[in-house]
Amino acid sequence: MKVCDTQSFAADALDRAIAGKRLSREQVLALYEVPWPELAAAAHELRLQVTDPEIATYSIGGNIDYTNVCVVACRFCAFYRAGHQKGAFTLTFDEILGQMEEIRRIGGRDVLIQGGVNPDLPFGWYLELFRLLKAGYPEIHVDALSPEEILGLEKLTGRNAEDILADLKDAGMDGMPGASAEILVDEVRARTAPTRLTVRNWFRIVDAALELGLFNPWVSMVTGFGETPAQRVEHLLALREHQDLAMERHGNGFAAFKVWPARLEPTRLNDKMPAAPPDETSREYLRHVAVARLVLNNIRNHRAVWRTMGFGVAQAALRAGANDLCGTGSINAINAAMMATGKGVQDPAQLLIQQVEGCISAAGFVPALRDVRYNILSRNGVVGTALHDSAATSGVVARRKNEEANA
Numbered sequence: 001m002k003v004c005d006t007q008s009f010a011a012d013a014l015d016r017a018i019a020g021k022r023l024s025r026e027q028v029l030a031l032y033e034v035p036w037p038e039l040a041a042a043a044h045e046l047r048l049q050v051t052d053p054e055i056a057t058y059s060i061g062g063n064i065d066y067t068n069v070c071v072v073a074c075r076f077c078a079f080y081r082a083g084h085q086k087g088a089f090t091l092t093f094d095e096i097l098g099q100m101e102e103i104r105r106i107g108g109r110d111v112l113i114q115g116g117v118n119p120d121l122p123f124g125w126y127l128e129l130f131r132l133l134k135a136g137y138p139e140i141h142v143d144a145l146s147p148e149e150i151l152g153l154e155k156l157t158g159r160n161a162e163d164i165l166a167d168l169k170d171a172g173m174d175g176m177p178g179a180s181a182e183i184l185v186d187e188v189r190a191r192t193a194p195t196r197l198t199v200r201n202w203f204r205i206v207d208a209a210l211e212l213g214l215f216n217p218w219v220s221m222v223t224g225f226g227e228t229p230a231q232r233v234e235h236l237l238a239l240r241e242h243q244d245l246a247m248e249r250h251g252n253g254f255a256a257f258k259v260w261p262a263r264l265e266p267t268r269l270n271d272k273m274p275a276a277p278p279d280e281t282s283r284e285y286l287r288h289v290a291v292a293r294l295v296l297n298n299i300r301n302h303r304a305v306w307r308t309m310g311f312g313v314a315q316a317a318l319r320a321g322a323n324d325l326c327g328t329g330s331i332n333a334i335n336a337a338m339m340a341t342g343k344g345v346q347d348p349a350q351l352l353i354q355q356v357e358g359c360i361s362a363a364g365f366v367p368a369l370r371d372v373r374y375n376i377l378s379r380n381g382v383v384g385t386a387l388h389d390s391a392a393t394s395g396v397v398a399r400r401k402n403e404e405a406n407a
């Protein structure tokens with residue numbers, strides 16, 4: 001194609017996307033060549049059309065990594081350890097419950113519990129864990145595990161994902177995220193994580209969870225594995241197709257999409273895939289946020305990640321297609337560690353909520369606190385509202401106390 005033909009093809013693709021129409025593979029590929037200001041403006045326009053144009057949302061919750069012991073040994077992973085290796089850990093139930101206490105204290109409404117594929121943990125360990133969580137923290141929504149961990153349980157028990165997930169749901173698990181996706185192209189997966197679950201198994205297990213009515217809080221894309229633009233497009237189109245089918249078959253699909261770049265410096269892939277300069281990584285990240293909003297028009301919520309990219313880049317993402325800012329995340333672990341060492345001069349949760357809301361305000365939106373299903377709990381966030389005792393955590397905690405007092 002001549003340059004002017006290419007430009008008009010890309011311009012047509014933008015127009016189609018803003019009009020809510022589906023893009024072909026070639027049109028999606030063309031989006032990666034559109035000048036950034038036009039791409040960002042189009043993604044932002046679509047975001048304003050399909051989500052509340054005044055607010056950007058966030059949630060208060062926590063992450064608990066229950067074990068880093070893993071036999072999958074992905075080459076891109078700096079988290080896992082072999083069972084006998086220095087630094088290997090598996091949390092006790094008491095340690096997990098301690099972190100849940102901290103999530104409750106900061107006003108958290110959801111938790112994400114994930115780890116490695118640890119063959120030393122029997123299936124009953126998970127059932128007991130979820131029963132304990134439901135009994136002790138009925139108000140906290142529990143998202144847990146990943147398709148990779150469910151595949152590990154299939155191998156461990158000889159049972160299929162449907163039966164395993166049904167038992168986990170009965171025990172108290174509310175949802176499973178679309179994690180362990182990275183790039184859903186087997187050639188990329190085989191090169192970067194030869195024993196990782198295949199694309200077919202990923203979709204099979206995600207589908208089993210959706211069919212059972214388990215919530216799926218987000219589906220992800222991780223870039224920077226040397227994948228080609230065409231392979232990135234393949235990932236996006238596979239998710240779009242699956243979302244259509246899942247909504248049609250189960251009325252249940254991915255609640256949100258998020259993308260972030262892989263951090264390979266501390267991994268075995270470091271010398272094979274040297275990191276791009278930070279500016280280039282940020283530019284690429286923002287482009288993926290915008291392209292995803294235009295392509296995945298059947299996933300309503302698109303999240304900006306500040307923990308990987310920083311608040312400045314996350315703020316830009318909120319003007320380029322994203323409508324939600326990842327919230328407090330693993331603040332429970334940080335809080336607990338700081339309290340244990342007596343370093344809690346200022347409550348980290350309060351500080352973080354201020355930063356999250358500040359980032360949203362700086363992007364030109366009203367910060368709105370949401371629950372896990374994107375119901376709005378407070379249209380003005382929580383900073384500046386009634387604060388929790390002298391620790392001053394969040395208005396959510398204070399409101400819950402009032403609710404309890406009035407009950």
Ligand code: SF4
Pocket residue numbers: 070071072073074077078079080115116117148
């Ligand atoms: S399965 Fe997860 S924890 Fe295990 S090595 Fe791969 S990315 Fe790391």
